[in-house]
Amino acid sequence: MAERDLFPGEYAILGFLADEPLHGYDVARRFKQEGLYDVCPVEQSLLYQYLRNLENRGLVQGSEERVGRRPPRRLFELTERGHETFQQWLHRPVARMRDVRLAFLLKLFFLRKRDVAGAAALLDRQVAECEAYVARWEAADRPDEFRRLVADAKLSAAQATRDWLQRYATELQEAGT
């Protein structure tokens, strides 16, 4: 039973926990405060399910805190495997164009703060993915008007994505020098 890949929201949780251990509630707050919620709207109840899933996979570890007659709360932190999984994800470009504005933005969010040079490298790799995608759709045959329309739509979107990535890469390089 091959496990499905984690969702963007789940990786984002790993990202926040990579910095410091947090309660589920704090993770939710980070999402809102940092603006990730606008890109990837993980509701509270969903967040706790994600956390549970991550724990089942051994990527995070929650420890129970009991204080007075408060209902027990849990502090979550990344395991070794959690760190590895997150780091691998962080440096891997996405294959599908529609993921650029979701998962890829999340990657940039976390990588930029840690490692500007790494972010620039990731951008370059993502630009290459875009080029490959553009080439595939330029080569696609267009048996009829509608398929031509679809191909043009995909092409123009992918080119715009590539250009935007390139602009941002340049910006990072200039800021880095």
Add this chain to the structure above:
Amino acid sequence: MAERDLFPGEYAILGFLADEPLHGYDVARRFKQEGLYDVCPVEQSLLYQYLRNLENRGLVQGSEERVGRRPPRRLFELTERGHETFQQWLHRPVARMRDVRLAFLLKLFFLRKRDVAGAAALLDRQVAECEAYVARWEAADRPDEFRRLVADAKLSAAQATRDWLQRYATELQEAGT
């Protein structure tokens, strides 16, 4: 209990049935043949669920055919309300940018075949939607680096979409004269 809006796939079914009554199976074939399936992958079993929903809403009407000891099959056709619903949808631009490459493409698919001038008019209205969207994101405040990044991504995508729509509108106008 306000009913949810129909899915793009459901509108597409209305579109096919607007031309002629069909069996569910035929609708599925149209999806594949005409290339709609690549944009909007409606599996067979899903298609029949959509048909049932459309029938419950009184937008299509299925009549049972019994031949020999064949399992009964149903021929679906649009009702009056079905025609109205479809026509309204067909001429309405979409509000969200991500729908341009889904629902809006479907609209173009159906409208282009019937009414090139109407398609050109729809394109103009959709361009206006894009402009409004661009203006909203240009005005959005960018309290931090990440939100600036997100805004830039949205902006560049919306501008590319607008340009693509405009190119196609021009093309239609030139072909129409």
Add this chain to the structure above:
DNA sequence: GGTCGAATACTCAATTGCTGAGTATTCGAC
């Protein structure tokens, strides 16, 4: 010093959209 609303911290049941796998018949090719 009491109370009231906001913040903290989490859980669970229900829903919704979809997938996969199944059924039953007919038709054409060999």
Add this chain to the structure above:
DNA sequence: GTCGAATACTCAGCAATTGAGTATTCGACC
């Protein structure tokens, strides 16, 4: 005459998400 492809449809179950709920503590204000 039989075997695979095409026709035509159904159903049970899952997986991701939503919404609504629970329980406690803290700070502000009267």
